[in-house]
Amino acid sequence: MKVNVNPVKGMRDFLPNEKEIRDYVETIIINTYKQNGFQLIETPVVENIERLLGSKGGENLKLIYKIMKRGEKLDLTRDNLNEVDLADLGLRYDLTVPLSRFYCNNKSKLLPVFKSLQVGNVFRAERAQKGRYRSFKQCDIDIIGEPSKTAEIELIITTAKALTALNVSNFSFRINDRRILKNVVLSCGFNENNFESVCITLDKLDKIGMDGVEKELIKKDFNKENINNIISALKEINLKGTECLTTYGVEKEVAENVSSIISIVKEFSKGKFEIKFDFTLVRGMGYYTGTIFEISYKDLGYSIGGGGRYDEMIGNFIGEKIPAIGFSIGFERLVNELIEENFKVPNLEKGVLLYDDKSDNLSCVLSKAEELRNNGFSITLYKKAKKIGKQLNQLKSFGFTKFAIFENDDTKMKNLD
Amino acid sequence: MKVNVNPVKGMRDFLPNEKEIRDYVETIIINTYKQNGFQLIETPVVENIERLLGSKGGENLKLIYKIMKRGEKLDLTRDNLNEVDLADLGLRYDLTVPLSRFYCNNKSKLLPVFKSLQVGNVFRAERAQKGRYRSFKQCDIDIIGEPSKTAEIELIITTAKALTALNVSNFSFRINDRRILKNVVLSCGFNENNFESVCITLDKLDKIGMDGVEKELIKKDFNKENINNIISALKEINLKGTECLTTYGVEKEVAENVSSIISIVKEFSKGKFEIKFDFTLVRGMGYYTGTIFEISYKDLGYSIGGGGRYDEMIGNFIGEKIPAIGFSIGFERLVNELIEENFKVPNLEKGVLLYDDKSDNLSCVLSKAEELRNNGFSITLYKKAKKIGKQLNQLKSFGFTKFAIFENDDTKMKNLD
Structure with missing residues (x-):
């Protein structure tokens, strides 16, 4: 009897050569992060289903692999069965939700400002396509308990060091703030309900251009005046940067925070990498509350990492507001790029x-x-x-x-x- | 709102200190295995549910976490729903089934004799109890494509080296052969259907003693004469070792194979660790076909590793018989023991x-x-x-x-x- 011996759809077997490269890259990243004071932890790939579904994971919530209840708890005789009755567990879709739970569960055993490093697989039942996997590795650093911009700066420069340690250059950071996005969009006349939809269109600026953005907003049937407002705002912000944000209702403190992060990171980088304000950077997760950032690499059409502040998530677990911020390297994209560039693991006899x-x-x-x-x-x-x-x-x-x-x-x- | 922040039942969060020890132990094991020519591979934690349920995993098949179908494939409106209709995937319960699938999927890209090293988590929905986890790590080495005792010997001495590299001593190997078990049990008059049940009792000899074994077999209502036969066989084999096996229908070649493995390993070990024939060693997996072995450590009542030959499993996938044998270190038990012994990761400033x-x-x-x-x-x-x-x-x-x-x-x- 012959049976199908392919890995499960969207998941992969790693042969020795590829595994060697992956492990080498992972080790370099982990060592760099540890060297910079981040502490490696581990959480299970399985989480309670309510916890996953209750997180603000945006579109990812639709992609969760649900694990069936077992034994007597699985009742298939009920009328009007629905999915949620049948599952009690699920595979995690990111490392941030498990980290927040971990922090709450172990708070007393951690330093008041906890610098976490977590590397592991996450699972999303995405439509299968080239370069998109249903099980993939993330490398996350997070700082929990630090409200100030020190956290943003540490995450950005430490991530830059990890990439540099892998001889990756030509990367740059883009930074924005969810509060800036919100203030500008609302000040143009859009209402709260349309915020996400407007953001999804703004996010496409580098792909479809200013005209494309305008066309898409018109197609979405938004008020013409609001569209004119946002287009002119885009143009002005493009030109003047964070300077002009206060005229769109952004608090001075928020605008200054972003520009100060940029200037300190620039001073540190000594031109080895770029960082710039990008008002059209959105990021999908609903749980972000403040600064958000992404890494662009060469002229790839996608980022090789990103993250942001999620100051509310831990509060949702323990009813006590605790600031938190994370940066995730998209391990798969990075490794695939390195393999394309013919990356060699040094010195293996x-x-x-x-x-x-x-x-x-x-x-x-x-x-x-x-x-x-x-x-x-x-x-x-x-x-x-x-x-x-x-x-x-x-x-x-x-x-x-x-x-x-x-x-x-x-x-x-x-x-x- | 306060919510439950514990990890899922039977699974664990690892704090930085414990994670550091675990990673150190894992690295030492991996480096030793690599040094000895094993090649690290990786397979997904998720496998097709039919593949898992179709494997001869014994009791473990009842403990599989099943993942629900998604989207339109999940039909909850059918009459007489049963579990199998609802799941298409599951979490792996060991690393051997995925390895066999991996080998079949990638055969042309591997050396004809493939020495595999795989480290990863496996999942079993066991009843929760101290020291038993629902997600745990295994470190497996396997040799696929080598029918001779070289494979057994390499696996045993390489595993011994990994333990020695961790400064673990006081361990010893027990070795048996499924064919010996079968021949002896059948030659005592038991029939094929009762083989598993008799083995389950024999397996308990070191816990319940010869009297206990006899009592349990009587309780199981086996023929008195057969019970007398097996008890006297036990006593003789205990005394004379592999020498007397042929009188119980064991092929000379099979008996000599075991004793030859023992003598070559002994010559290599130079007394640093013990290896002995143990007729009551059974091992639970139904997929074993020949030699089986376990590692005892100090006077712990459980083994810290084990394995055996599974010459049929790959054939089940591709219809071509390919010999295979594996040895798995029970990572959790080993690490827990090391932590109990106050193990320190060297030299961390x-x-x-x-x-x-x-x-x-x-x-x-x-x-x-x-x-x-x-x-x-x-x-x-x-x-x-x-x-x-x-x-x-x-x-x-x-x-x-x-x-x-x-x-x-x-x-x-x-x-x-």
């Missing part, structure tokens, strides 16, 4: 010790392998094939760089080339 | 740079932190509290070993003690 299966000297072969390992080689035992040339070529194609053929005490490693 | 929030010199603070990091410290930025003594004590209790208070170019690290 892998050796193979070939031995003759017919000989009754397995103990000696094992001892010889140990000896070679003690000389610093990573050694695989492999049975010698009849056609040794063909076998050596095969081994080379699998990334081995050294080989030895077991003979006696004189067995020496040679280069595979 | 963590520093904190305290700065004054009121000062308008964040850029200088950031530069100073960079300077200290470049001197080899891991540095966390932290705002200086009014009561500095109390704050230093708190930081020390969180594992920081060095501190500095930002002043100017002279800022120096001091010991926290």
